[in-house]
Amino acid sequence: MSKNIKKIQEMLAGNYKPTIQVSMHGEKTPTRKVGDKWTDSEGDQWEQKNGYRSKISKLPGIGIIPHQCKDCNKNCDLQKRHKDTWMRMGRCFHCQLNFELDLKDMRIGHNGNKWQFWVKLQMLKRWETIDQEVQHLVFHNSEVKHNDKALLNALANENQRETREKIKSNT
Numbered sequence: 629m630s631k632n633i634k635k636i637q638e639m640l641a642g643n644y645k646p647t648i649q650v651s652m653h654g655e656k657t658p659t660r661k662v663g664d665k666w667t668d669s670e671g672d673q674w675e676q677k678n679g680y681r682s683k684i685s686k687l688p689g690i691g692i693i694p695h696q697c698k699d700c701n702k703n704c705d706l707q708k709r710h711k712d713t714w715m716r717m718g719r720c721f722h723c724q725l726n727f728e729l730d731l732k733d734m735r736i737g738h739n740g741n742k743w744q745f746w747v748k749l750q751m752l753k754r755w756e757t758i759d760q761e762v763q764h765l766v767f768h769n770s771e772v773k774h775n776d777k778a779l780l781n782a783l784a785n786e787n788q789r790e791t792r793e794k795i796k797s798n799t
Contacts, residue, residue, distance in 0.1 A: 660676035660681075661676060662676055662677065662678050663675070663676065664676045665684070672684075695711065695714045695715075697710075697714065697718075697719050697720040697723050698718050698719055698723075699719055699720075699723040699726075699727070700720060700722075700723055702720055704719075704720045707721075709721045728743055728746075731743035731746050
């Protein structure tokens with residue numbers, strides 16, 4: 629017979645005794661009222677809410693400091709497209725469109741405009757960040773040293789292979 633069936637039979641017979649829970653510490657946890665704030669032994673701050681406890685974050689919430697467009701000063705947190713554009717460019721979606729259209733109107737030479745150079749600048753910034761990440765991953769996070777001949781040979785061989793493939797594809 630399983631333990632559960634045996635417990636049910638004992639409960640129906642009136643012989644059921646609930647388990648006694650024993651605490652390792654003699655201290656009772658204090659009863660908190662809604663709105664009480666306290667700091668635990670690890671230094672975290674807590675607040676008692678209605679039916680649950682909430683940890684008070686040391687960082688400001690995203691709703692407290694709104695993301696404001698640097699052109700129109702509107703809150704960019706209200707719509708996803710404004711928030712996504714603000715994260716990349718610091719402007720709301722509409723102000724970013726206007727900024728790029730203004731750049732397209734600024735002519736440079738016969739066939740060019742400022743927008744083309746701005747796009748190239750953005751790409752260069754992205755590649756610079758990617759290069760820094762790769763350098764950090766290759767040289768700083770590994771036990772391999774900069775002057776390791778095996779690593780340098782592997783990089784040189786890869787460069788030679790790419791050069792050979794370019795030559796083959798051009799012929």
